[in-house]
Amino acid sequence: MGESISKLLANYDIRITEQRKKILKVLISSSKPLSASEIYNQLQQNNYQVRLSTIYRNLSNFHEKGLIKELNFAGKNQNYYEFINDHHHHLLCTSCGEILCLDCPLQDYESSLARETGYEISEHKIKIYGLCPQCKK
Amino acid sequence: MGESISKLLANYDIRITEQRKKILKVLISSSKPLSASEIYNQLQQNNYQVRLSTIYRNLSNFHEKGLIKELNFAGKNQNYYEFINDHHHHLLCTSCGEILCLDCPLQDYESSLARETGYEISEHKIKIYGLCPQCKK
């Protein structure tokens, strides 16, 4: 496990440090996007001490290198980060904060949009908000 | 003009003040979403002095009442606000920051999603990122 994370970092030309392995591991293990402080808390709970500034620096680093995505949700005043597996989107419960992953419904929309606008499209993000079955009640 | 803005506020049960009329007017007149400080600057330029805290308070107020939308764009660490006309989305140039409005490509996606997930969908947001024709060069 530590092995494969080291390889991943190496593949992305990121120098391997204990802190980076720990931070990335948290992101990879998570089923949903995490904020910097959530990562910080998880590491604390595992008795691993890192500075928040280190976490921020490495999240930027990972993001620039294309290892993770940076997300911002309406009403949350902080960024969330997520390891990039496949392309997908999120459905957020506005009551309990639960985050669900969704398939992309815009598979071939981008090319037609590029044609219409003259833009070179690099990316799109979809956020869907609602109430989960529990909170609906 | 000032007339119709007052009526709009009244319709939304918002007490009419000079500051609110001015802030809302800026949002209505703008063709793209604005941040709190952009609104502040525009008002300054028109020789109208309002505190930033007042702007923030009223943006929250307008948003709660459903008069405006709150938006956050990847890589921008501040919220943007936009008067609600019709339902649409945004295409953002990652180089010059230009913002374009787009029709919604997900007209009937929400109902099928609700069926699949059990969620009660309230809203969705799409952001598309790319390079505008000028910046592409």
Add this chain to the structure above:
DNA sequence: CTGTCTGCAAAGTCTTTGCAGCACA
């Protein structure tokens, strides 16, 4: 008149930065 709003100042939260010592390659 009465409850609400604004100006003002201060604090709060999230994030970034500078520097010195430490660690990876």
Add this chain to the structure above:
DNA sequence: TGTGCTGCAAAGACTTTGCAGACAG
């Protein structure tokens, strides 16, 4: 060994809050 990373502390950007005086209805 040398460059880049981390800890630490401080600053920065954006946003929120508390209070007293001002204003809308």
